[in-house]
Amino acid sequence: MAAAAIWLIALATILAILVRPRGWPEAVWACAGAFALVVFRLIPVSRSLAAAGKGTDVYLFLTGMMLLAELARIEGVFDWLAAISVAQARASRARLFALIYAVGILVTTFLSNDATAIVLTPAVYASIRRARVEPLPYLLACAFIANAASFVLPISNPANLVVYGPHLPPLAQWLKLFLLPSLVSIAVTWVVLRLLFRDELSGRMEAADGVAPLNPAGRRAAWGIAATGGILILASALGRDLGLPTCAAAVAAVLVATRARGLCSVIRGVSWSVLPLVAGLFVLVEAVASTGALRVSKEVLVWLTLLPSAAGSLAASFGVAALSNLINNLPSGLLAGAALTNVNVPDHIRHAVLIGVDLGPNLSVTGSLATILWLVALRREGEHVSARSFLATGALVMPGALLCSTLALLATAR
Numbered sequence: 001m002a003a004a005a006i007w008l009i010a011l012a013t014i015l016a017i018l019v020r021p022r023g024w025p026e027a028v029w030a031c032a033g034a035f036a037l038v039v040f041r042l043i044p045v046s047r048s049l050a051a052a053g054k055g056t057d058v059y060l061f062l063t064g065m066m067l068l069a070e071l072a073r074i075e076g077v078f079d080w081l082a083a084i085s086v087a088q089a090r091a092s093r094a095r096l097f098a099l100i101y102a103v104g105i106l107v108t109t110f111l112s113n114d115a116t117a118i119v120l121t122p123a124v125y126a127s128i129r130r131a132r133v134e135p136l137p138y139l140l141a142c143a144f145i146a147n148a149a150s151f152v153l154p155i156s157n158p159a160n161l162v163v164y165g166p167h168l169p170p171l172a173q174w175l176k177l178f179l180l181p182s183l184v185s186i187a188v189t190w191v192v193l194r195l196l197f198r199d200e201l202s203g204r205m206e207a208a209d210g211v212a213p214l215n216p217a218g219r220r221a222a223w224g225i226a227a228t229g230g231i232l233i234l235a236s237a238l239g240r241d242l243g244l245p246t247c248a249a250a251v252a253a254v255l256v257a258t259r260a261r262g263l264c265s266v267i268r269g270v271s272w273s274v275l276p277l278v279a280g281l282f283v284l285v286e287a288v289a290s291t292g293a294l295r296v297s298k299e300v301l302v303w304l305t306l307l308p309s310a311a312g313s314l315a316a317s318f319g320v321a322a323l324s325n326l327i328n329n330l331p332s333g334l335l336a337g338a339a340l341t342n343v344n345v346p347d348h349i350r351h352a353v354l355i356g357v358d359l360g361p362n363l364s365v366t367g368s369l370a371t372i373l374w375l376v377a378l379r380r381e382g383e384h385v386s387a388r389s390f391l392a393t394g395a396l397v398m399p400g401a402l403l404c405s406t407l408a409l410l411a412t413a414r
Contacts, residue, residue: 070269101141147367151358
């Protein structure tokens with residue numbers, strides 16, 4: 001009976017996060033679900049607090065990334081990059097699409113997929129409105145590249161921290177494992193999107209005005225963001241946790257760029273509700289794990305090890321991708337990560353799970369935290385992309401990219 005109640009609350013919470021009844025923020029519903037589990041004594045208070053505490057490294061990482069994203073927004077760094085893309089497109093819609101896709105790769109790789117969703121998307125939207133072109137292909141490019149490029153580096157997606165936890169591979173090993181699959185993911189996603197929107201991307205658009213240079217504070221912000229990326233790459237290469245270095249480097253970048261007086265403006269602009277949203281999801285996953293979901297996950301992983309390596313890897317990546325689209329990739333990543341720490345599985349299964357968690361969410365708007373943040377960013381601009389239209393595109397984009405990336409992973413492991 002208790003297990004059924006936990007699953008009912010968990011599924012209702014995920015649905016509420018996606019639908020947002022009464023227009024209330026996603027964090028409200030995540031915390032309400034966690035609170036309901038405690039009130040109905042389905043999970044002890046101590047265990048819920050311990051579950052929320054497991055996300056400390058993720059909270060610090062997200063805090064740092066959100067500070068950098070807000071700094072870039074205030075100082076116009078991403079607007080500057082988007083304006084450069086429009087100017088360099090030389091009135092070509094296809095070239096503009098390629099440039100926006102390239103900028104999305106850079107931002108996702110070095111600042112995380114959440115930064116692409118939160119800050120780059122509004123900047124791209126403003127630029128394409130000035131260019132007077134159909135916005136959907138360019139906005140979808142932001143959403144899809146945010147997930148497709150999210151395993152180039154360990155810092156490219158908070159889900160990477162969740163899946164591997166303390167066993168996150170050092171940077172050199174990470175690149176050896178995931179560089180080729182990432183390039184394949186990026187390339188296949190690009191090709192499919194380009195073919196799907198070939199009509200919308202043909203022809204010319206209005207020529208852009210000149211690009212205004214960054215002001216001194218904007219230049220300091222850009223250099224601070226670049227330095228933070230370097231620090232994170234170094235921390236990853238040394239096999240260190242990424243949360244604290246991310247947060248500390250971001251605070252330093254904000255102080256250097258804006259001085260102490262500007263720190264308050266950056267802090268006020270950050271979407272802090274993301275943190276309780278993530279904490280609520282940690283509690284939900286802990287409760288669901290207590291119903292036997294963790295045991296079932298372990299059994300599935302053990303079964304996958306009995307399959308040939310190609311079949312096991314594909315089953316792992318597509319299986320966790322399906323789960324991610326049902327309950328979001330952060331909870332599925334938490335569940336998969338917990339199972340992986342308690343089961344001795346071959347490396348190809350573990351790495352395939354990571355690709356499924358990162359790339360699988362490109363199927364639907366329910367898939368990843370980055371996609372939810374992308375929808376939030378669009379709502380602020382008065383733009384709406386339906387779940388149906390996203391699914392229609394994702395059903396053509398994601399499976400091929402996931403298949404090819406998983407096969408590329410197997411090729412690197414040989």
